Amino acid sequence: MSTQNQTGTQTPPPAEEHRHADLIARIAPVLFLVFWSSGFGFAKVGLQHAPPLTFLALRYGIIVVVFLPLFFILKAQAPARAIGWLHIAVVGFLIQSVYFGLAYGGMNLGVSAGVTAVIASMQPLLVALASPFVTGERINLVKWVGLILGAVGAIIVIVGSQTEEMGAALDIGLILCVGSTVGMAAATLYQKRFPVKAHPVTINLIQYAVGLVTIAPMALTFESGPVDWSTGLFVALGWLVVANSLISISLLLFMLGRSEASKVSALFFLIPPVAAVFGWVLLGEQLTLVAIAGMAIAGFGVWLVSRPQAA
Template sequence: MAQAPHVDTNARNERWLTVGGPVVFLLLWSAGFPIAKTGLRYASPLTFLSIRFALSIGVLLAVCAIRRPQWPRDARAWLHLVVVGFLVQVMYFGLSYLSMTAGIATSVLALIVSLQPILVGVLAPTFVGERIGARRWIGLLLGLAGAAGVIAARGPLHAESLGPVLLAVGALIGITGAMLYEKRLGTAQDPLTSNLVQYSVGLIFCAPMALGFEHTPVQWTPTFIATLAYLVICNSLIAITLLLAMTRAGKVSQVASLFFFVPPAAAVLSWFFLGEVLPTAAWWAMGVAVLGVAIATWSPRK
């Protein structure tokens, strides 16, 4: 009888991750694109990230002092956290911010990183032993077509040069690698300690480069402070924790399919935050993307 509450709690947590987790993650992650673009008006990219990481670490240290979470028990667990931290914080966020600063449009960046499910679908059989059937491939391709339609309906895609596009592709490789690595080798850790280690890795890599190569002073405006607060609390702490938790709880290819929602959601949120109008044709393309994600992630009840 004493085990029942624990089982019930685990079942409730799993149901929440299955139903509520994807919705919360999608909103927080998608809003990060227009909000980050706003913040980059007031600070250089690596400086912006270094401040963000430092603030995140400060918050986590304060919470850890109160909660006293369990730390990784062996060197291997520490290494896993360091690798995931580098892939997500340095490669994904670092290269994304550099790409936006270099001139790529936010919609183009969102589209490129939404290719992640295709890469995961191709690589998952080799790296994590998942079988990707024809139904899921159809869903993934529909999702990609719909996401591309949303972006194309907003107008021609422009990048100042090939450099920003290559930076965005590097960000795509980073987040894809993190999900595959977490699924295959990651171990369940306290979110507080895992996030603290990963943001420390981000700060260790980004801060020296910011000091060495970026010399533009930060403009501490109310808008910049607001963007920092959102990115630290919602993007850095809540969204990343949800992403890793959902990856461990479910099939990595299904979790990755959530990213097909990001370009349409980012387009809607860009309209809300930045006043960018979403054309009528984009709504139809968004419907195709939603259908594709539904097909790719649906699994029959047993």
């Protein structure tokens, strides 16, 4: 039964709170997978209505407006030293400016949502390959096999997803997507090398603000295409801001807080096929059987690299 606190309001009993938390824990992985994977398809929808850098600047601007008052309302913890702000800003630049900037550019040049997701899923492989030089971690034989399988699978997906000869624009788009994955891997390695203790709201505010101040000037300088202020644009922006950013991040933090790190890592293996489904539903993008087989090979390779080692 409920209890009454000093203010006279009803509070749920501990058992009921645990049941609610357990229910959220069961559905959180599924919701996170759907919301995070959907970002690739909804980004391509948004790119039909605005140039890539302009679209990113709009997205970052909205998120900064949302997080700025939260920072003051929650009195969120900030880095204790100035160097901490710099480390967060560097990671923000690599993720928001390099990763998203190049990925959106690649999709704008014709790379499908599913292929973009597969290339992005290679990030753990790059991190594993560079870790011995950055963090001193060793790569065993199983992980080397995973690295090779991941690379082979990604190549199969890229080649098998094309139904006609690739043009120069699509070739450049694929290069941009590979560059975006390198940016995300660099961000991961940098964050491992220079961890900073701060509230998630503070970290997100800094990183999205860095994305805004770097992407917006480039959009104003290099893009002259019109923005179609239509329903499609607002739906894509709204979904990316609320579902793909705010809700996904909240779910991720919740799962990590309940020691679900290994399950969260496993979810990333399922992102490419789910992203491909969103690409098919939202944009009519098709994947061949060869591309699907490549996804399976790449996912297995990433799993081999990312799985925890036996004690």
